[in-house]
Amino acid sequence: MxxxxxxxxxxxxxxxxxxxxxxxxFAPTRIFVEAFAQFDIELSLDEARGPMGMGKWDHIRTLCDQPAVAERYQRRFGRAPTDADVTAIYERFMPLQIAKVGEHxxxxxxxxxxxxxxxxxxxxxxxxxxxxxxxxxxxxxxxxxxxxxxxxxxxxxxxxxxxxxxxxxxxxxxxxxxxxxxxxxxxxxxxxxxxxxxxxxxxxxxxxxxxxxxxxxxxxxxxxxxxxxxxxxxxxxxxxxxxxxxxxxxxxxxxxxxxxxxxxxxxxxxxxxxx
The missing domain is CATH 3.40.50.1000 (HAD superfamily/HAD-like)
Structure with missing residues (x-):
């Protein structure tokens, strides 16, 4: 052959x-901003867009690894974000995304x-x-x-x-x-x-x-x-x-x-x- x-x-x-x-x-990026806000972590739309295209858990992990975002997390919780923290944000992200994906x-x-x-x-x-x-x-x-x-x-x-x-x-x-x-x-x-x-x-x-x-x-x-x-x-x-x-x-x-x-x-x- x-x-x-x-x-x-x-x-x-x-x-x-x-x-x-x-x-x-807009559907995924705006929900990242909202999900982080539920943990009192400010995230800009431009920051949320950075790792776009990755799976959403990996996207959140990558955002949390950004020095500026990690510093905000450190100030708020006294530690760097762990994988468990990423999962907690992801679990907030999911219902928000399902509820609002229709808007975009x-x-x-x-x-x-x-x-x-x-x-x-x-x-x-x-x-x-x-x-x-x-x-x-x-x-x-x-x-x-x-x-x-x-x-x-x-x-x-x-x-x-x-x-x-x-x-x-x-x-x-x-x-x-x-x-x-x-x-x-x-x-x-x-x-x-x-x-x-x-x-x-x-x-x-x-x-x-x-x-x-x-x-x-x-x-x-x-x-x-x-x-x-x-x-x-x-x-x-x-x-x-x-x-x-x-x-x-x-x-x-x-x-x-x-x-x-x-x-x-x-x-x-x-x-x-x-x-």
């Missing part, structure tokens, strides 16, 4: 918040049209998120009511290790019965999500403006003057540089053209691992 490289994409593995739903990725569940403009275009090109639609299963159930239900139902969903607590591990992306590959990771593209608005796709051996597409790095609502984004958008593209491209996405686009609405470009590269014998 001989290895035959794929000549076309067979699947897109899409992130959720900041990629397909919740323009600006709108589909990102262009998402449904893009997904329809991908299906027309023969792609299966997988998905994964930093949300745990208890939250994902609500997110999936709300998205289905708005017309979006991917072929498979993997929550962060359904695999042994969350992002930037490739486990969630690869769980989609297995569940969808796909033959080659090089025929898959991972689309995400965070560095851990792009690293996940890279580690899985997939093509990767980073989203600049719909997610965590810009952190604006759709209306705020639409109101940005052209020169500000240009400056933000440069800034955000720099933030993504270390994770080495194959492509950077503004929002998911631009994805079909990227799919066509990747298919042309695959037809020429190129692979994501070599780029």
């Amino acid at each position: 001989h290895y035959q490289a794929p000549t076309r994409l067979s699947a897109a593995i899409l992130d959720w918040a900041g990629t397909v739903v919740d323009f600006g990725s 569940s709108a589909l990102i403009p262009g998402a449904l049209e893009t997904i329809a275009a991908l299906r027309e090109r023969g792609l299966r639609i997988g998905s994964c998120s930093g949300y745990p299963l208890a939250v994902m159930g609500k997110v999936v239900e709300l998205a289905a009511a708005k017309g979006y139902s991917p072929d498979h969903v993997v929550a962060t607590d359904e695999v042994p290790k969350g992002r930037p591990s490739p486990a969630q992306a690869l769980a989609n590959v297995i569940a969808l019965g796909l033959d080659d990771v090089a025929a898959c593209v991972k689309v995400d608005d965070t560095e851990p999500g792009i690293l996940e796709g890279r580690a899985a051996g997939m093509w990767t597409v980073a989203l600049r403006f719909s997610g965590n790095f810009l952190g604006l609502t759709w209306d705020e984004y639409q109101a940005l003057p052209a020169e500000r958008r240009t400056a933000e593209r440069t800034r955000i491209d720099g933030l993504f540089a270390g994770s080495r996405p194959h492509y950077l686009i503004d929002t998911i609405a631009e994805l079909p053209a990227v799919i066509d470009h990747i298919n042309a590269r695959l037809a020429r014998g190129e692979s994501p691992q070599a780029c």
Whole structure:
């Protein structure tokens, strides 16, 4: 038997918040601020956004390891935050997230049209998120009511290790019965999500403006003057540089053209691992 490289994409593995739903990725970040506040620990929205894309327990652990946050915790409780403290914050975070995720569940403009275009090109639609299963159930239900139902969903607590591990992306590959990771593209608005796709051996597409790095609502984004958008593209491209996405686009609405470009590269014998 001989290895035959794929000549076309067979699947897109899409992130959720900041990629397909919740323009600006507000649902998880604002709840982190509220959860920490219940322990009398001040957390800014910018600080909450820092580790976005990781599983939520790991996200809280990373926040607690930040020197400024650890210092506030030390002043409040007289000690550095332990894993037990992280779990306590996480247990406050979960019911808040489940209760409020619906407030930021709108589909990102262009998402449904893009997904329809991908299906027309023969792609299966997988998905994964930093949300745990208890939250994902609500997110999936709300998205289905708005017309979006991917072929498979993997929550962060359904695999042994969350992002930037490739486990969630690869769980989609297995569940969808796909033959080659090089025929898959991972689309995400965070560095851990792009690293996940890279580690899985997939093509990767980073989203600049719909997610965590810009952190604006759709209306705020639409109101940005052209020169500000240009400056933000440069800034955000720099933030993504270390994770080495194959492509950077503004929002998911631009994805079909990227799919066509990747298919042309695959037809020429190129692979994501070599780029």
